[in-house]
Amino acid sequence: MNYLVVGAGNASRPVARLLNHLGHDVVVTDLKDISEFKIEFQRSLNQMEEEGVVLDMPNKDPSVDGFDAVYMPPTLPSSAPIAQKIANSDLKILTNEEFSKIVNDLIPIDIIGITGTMGKTTTTFITTSLFKQAGYKVWSCSSLVNNLVSEAIIDGIVKGKADESDIAIFELPHGTIGLLNRLDVKIGLLTNIAEDHLSEFGGSLEKYQQRKLVLQAMSDKFIANNSCREIIEKVRDDAIYYALDEDVDFKGTVGDKSLTIKYDDNEFTTPFYMMSYFFENSVAASAAALTYGVQPKDIIDALTEFKGLPAHMEDVGDYNGRKVILDSAFLYDGMKITLDYFKDESVVLFLDHFDTLSVRDKAEVGQLVSGYDIKVVIASGFNEVTQEVEMEAAQEILDAIDNPKIEKVAVENIEKAAELTFKYSEPGDIILHMGPLIAYDRLTTVEKIMKGLEIGSKKYE
Template sequence: MQRLVVLGAGESGVGSAILGKKEGFEVFVSDFGKVKETYKEVLIHHEIEWEEENHSEEKILNANLVMKSPGIPDKAPIVTKLVKAGIKIVSEIEFAAWFTEAQLIGITGTNGKTTTATLTYELLKQGGLNVGLGGNIGKSFAGMVADNAFENYVLELSSFQLDGIEKYRNHIAVILNIVPDHLDRYDNDFSRYVAAKFRIIMNQSEQDYFIYDADDEVISRWLAANEIRSQKMPFSVTKKLEKGAWIENEKLIIKLNNKEEIMPIATLGLQGQHNIKNAMAASTVATLLKIRKATIRESLENFQGVEHRLERVLKINNVLYINDSKATNVNATFYALDSMETPTVWIVGGVDKGNDYAELLPLVNEKVKAIICLGIDNDKIIEQFGSCVDIVVETDSMKSAVQVAYRLSEKGDTVLLSPACASFDLFKNYEDRGRQFKEAVRNL
């Protein structure tokens, strides 16, 4: 019997363990941290052996195969030992793909992944396809494959997940954009991060499709320098294309073989340049999979976005509170600030992933009246913006950040939580940070 060791007992780890057991592996799960109660119950229910707050080498180094959760860096001591021992390490995405014949739609990009994946899933589901949504959001791919659930999967894929694939192949692959992020994980080498993103198309054939932003310089440069096998389906908000998606007379046009007009952009449920691009990517997928134009139009009109991404929480004393906790990098916060139409009290900070805040300066100058720092180390933020904003306040809890924002804001202002940083210094994750923000606002 083949022995599968799963490193990390989060969503992808537990999903892989269940799938491994179903496929006849002897499974052992090891987590260096604490395992959440809900996951413990699942492992016990499936009679899978596990450990927490430890990696027992004698139980790990005798594996035939190791599934490493995407959050565990390649430099972790146990991973180094596995590599030295010549034991095969795969990602959950790769492992799950071995056991399904389903059609795979993979979506990556520095920003907009969750919105686009969720929107794509809605379009396909409304169009009558048997489809699941997972990967970097919601359910693990492996867990869904273990349930034998779907004929099509829409998967949000992070660069960390793509780092660990070998044969995994998307029938339709999407890259939304590429800007510097997670550089701490790639030794501050942007080209390695770009290469990780482009792994999404590495196993595609001439029968497969690649959807990408033709306005993105990094993507265009890579495509100019590299041959690809799949059929290109670009989208653009600045130019008319021979095929793909573009804007003409304020309408969203998609052209595969002959021209199709989808809808006026003014009626999209989510507004803003980046959301128009997300809608273009999602509706190109839907068009390739033969979803009716009327269904696409209706779904795009009704889509209200995802939690923690420019989510309107409440209006109090005519001040709007917006939760953009999912903005874990500078570029995502750039979108958020860019979409602000009123004087803004900006809550920012957390674990800095090698951020360069300089590109935000013009927007902060124009839109931000006060900055509230929410992190353990705020020096970089204060240094960057201290001279262009009159009020900068440091806080160390969400409750106090929201109370300060309440005091500093006036009628007609917006209070925006858009941290531009990871959340691990004060919160479990960006969801926890966003929920604490919403709770603090509701308790004002």
């Protein structure tokens, strides 16, 4: 069939690539030139063109003549000229539901799907390690590989990952769930739901929750953090719950460099050398693995050797006697967990731009930080999405800090923030990063941070 794919955005790219892979003739049209997209999206589009997709961009007035079917992203306004042309044509419209069924039919193995506002990347990573320890050939897709997980899933199909593996473990952000909303999921897992990304849902927490709950509708078995029980019980009476220190189906208890998990009439204790939120996420991963049939011994072996994952409470080394920790926490609950962990340490905190991808309550960040005796808070005003310096965003955080013990500094970018941590710290201090940029663009952000740390450690030696 001849397919027209409208737009070269996050939904359209994976749709176009898979349709082309399946032998259809595909044209992608967009108002923008390819040069106007982020570098990684340009790479994706160029790859698609090499594989046979025709890029009709920029085109302000594309034609629908000669096509049999069309895909339109949900974000396309009905008032857009191309949408009106399609409405007045007899083209078959490929919906997200139909596309998801196509994807599902191309995945012949069991799927474990993991979603949530916080912790889904970490839980996906840990779950993958448990299954690998148990001898499974795992096809794992998460935002560590590609910030747009739907593209990572389609890339895996194109490259034959589904046929080479025993099980698929997918992180499923809300955007991916929106596109792939008809997968047959063996075990679904919900880590939590907090107020974030609401600008994409008209400010409605309920609509955001409903998007996340699509996963439970797709799942044969469903596991959720006990904090979500109230909303889960409204739609499902057979859910399995996990938590730390609560009497639920899978109960985790933190010990001295250990983690105990109790379930049914069983329990086991594993050595565990990680920190902070890794404990609860490990209980979640263990619940999924045990529910699937992985043996406790394999879980113990995997968690004993677990060393964390990039930019999640990651110790990147000792610089001039300061331990540097990179963390991607940016929501209130996640930041509180991290700050609680270091509450007895002397901390210099540097923060990136909190409006990455979604406008957030910066004052809330400042108010949270005020509750800790941090030496200095350095806030960056550079918005990586818009590539603009917005010092008011940094200042909004700092203005909300009313703890007189905390020194406050606003800078123009995250590299400078990392550099200045050495000016305001001394040997024995913890230099701690938090903010959403690492989750948005980990490689670029970490590269800038590491460059700043290198400069600062020499400049203020």
